Amino acid sequence: MDTPLAVRARGITKCFGDVVALDGVDLDVASGRIHGLVGPNGAGKTTLLGLLLSLAVADEGQLEILGAPAGQALSAVSGFVDSPGLYPSLTARQNLTALRGHTPRTDAVLEEVGLSDVADDRVRGFSLGMRQRLGLAAALLTEPRLLVLDEPANGLDPAGKKHVHGVLERLADEGTTVVLSSHRMDDLEALCSEVTILATGRVVFSGPLGKLSAENAELDYRLRTSDPAAARQVVADAPGVRVADPAADVLVVRAQEPALDDLVLRLAKDGIAVRELAPVVSPLEAAFLALTQQESAR
């Protein structure tokens, strides 16, 4: 049996005056998954997340949340857009009470997001990352079946990011669906099995990450060798390989993988040792950039 959908959107359009923020968006999010929404500034991510949270309604299209028309499953959906709305003059614990009322789960959620030690400190002194964690804690208090988060990694250091990722993975293991946004594909790689890429209000890709990287084959690789001048000559003669930026000091070659394999063999044959051959940006980030740039150029 197919996994039930936590989110099913068809032909969603949302305008603000003359600005078309979402333009015929289709989206399927399977239950119990962590689904990433990624795109450049102004792509429509926050607008779409706002519709999932029923903060606004679509101008056109159909939106089903947890099997019901949007707006009918409010108690099962939680999260934030832009940034969590918090009271700076209250402590972390008081914020949770102000936002969600007294509940015996307060200490547990503060512990879960790693804020137990500062539970009685005023939020005014919190860093951006701590505020994001407190926003997540507030969302978790209601034990949502769909958790919607707008750039939850904003302001988090690597350890904080890992901690929050761990929380989201545990929630998904227990059946909660998570939809979150980011500007960067590489942020989502570690966390999401599926992503939707938005550009200027349109979906340019939606599906498993593996499919995305397979669709984009030609990448830029930084090539460091024992003899840079001789290596440039070998690259010039190698089929299917181009120098990405001839003016750059470091040699960056653009090629598909088979041509790259052939290049390495040619270098070795000429006695040139390869010291580094690495993608300049991750394959997923490269695919993301290619897709979003194509859409922006339309």
Ligand SMILES: Nc1ncnc2c1ncn2[C@@H]1O[C@H](COP(=O)(O)OP(=O)(O)OP(=O)(O)O)[C@@H](O)[C@H]1O
């Ligand atoms: N309340 C609003 N009034 C007018 N225009 C809006 C409003 N909200 C969003 N927009 C416009 O809709 C488009 C999509 O905005 P949105 O905030 O959804 O994008 P985003 O992908 O979340 O961007 P960012 O990454 O910068 O947060 C933008 O052109 C934005 O200026």
